[in-house]
Amino acid sequence: MIDPSYKIVLVDDHTLFRNGLRILLNTINTYQVTGEAANGQEFLELLDQIMPDIVLLDIDMPVMDGITAAKRAMEKYPDLKIITLSMYGEEDYYYKMVDAGVKGFLLKNSDMNEVKSAIETVLAGGNYFSSELLQTLVNSLRSSSRNREPQYGLSEREIEILILICQGLSNQEIADQLYISKRTVDKHRANILEKSECKNTAQLVMYAIKNQLVEI
Known part of the structure; x- marks a missing residue:
């Protein structure tokens, strides 16, 4: 409220x-x-x-x-x-x-x-x-990054979770959708932040777009 x-x-x-x-x-x-x-x-x-x-x-x-x-x-x-x-x-x-x-x-x-x-x-x-x-x-970004191979170093599961983060889902909602624990999602999210050198969700969204990991 x-x-x-x-x-x-x-x-x-x-x-x-x-x-x-x-x-x-x-x-x-x-x-x-x-x-x-x-x-x-x-x-x-x-x-x-x-x-x-x-x-x-x-x-x-x-x-x-x-x-x-x-x-x-x-x-x-x-x-x-x-x-x-x-x-x-x-x-x-x-x-x-x-x-x-x-x-x-x-x-x-x-x-x-x-x-x-x-x-x-x-x-x-x-x-x-x-x-x-x-x-x-x-x-x-698509125009400027054409013909350039994205470099992101994330696992398939981390990319999957990153895409769901960009869709606005909470850690609990991601856990429910992927049938895993919230604690596991928390750990993946921390790893994604560290690998991408992002500080928050806003930066993660930008990172995902820049590396062509999401379709808006």
Whole structure:
């Protein structure tokens, strides 16, 4: 159940976009926009005054971009939950944002149902990727990696589990589907993280796409 006191901070250099998103979010009684910033520097200064439950963060901004801001914010507040607001053509930045520790990606043309779904997923501890954005990323990666043999070093079972992770299944759900124990899945997941040098589920999704292990 989503706590009605959850606070949201909006970070985007377009005032009209922020105003519109704030109005829409504030109509949902479980959320409250408690702060806004027009660039990464303002956002970092705002964090020292307001600690939000979730941040919607633009990538391309003046003064300080979203990548730098996300890295600095996560270094200071490792538990901060950030969802990136993205536009088409910004695929080159996705890996950097994942490395910075963001928990989700939304296209700016997403409807409110998807925005709400992303916020709820991330607040619950998950990672969210816009399906439309992922498809764009997959197409880009397929084009750039054509004729290149993927190198991933995972066992068949680990690949099977990785694909299920990318489909959004929990460790228990994976265990039930494969008729193995959750403890076994936990161990495989740890091995996958170590072999892929990934830190979290978001990075695993990117890793699987990059190595053409999943079809979105």
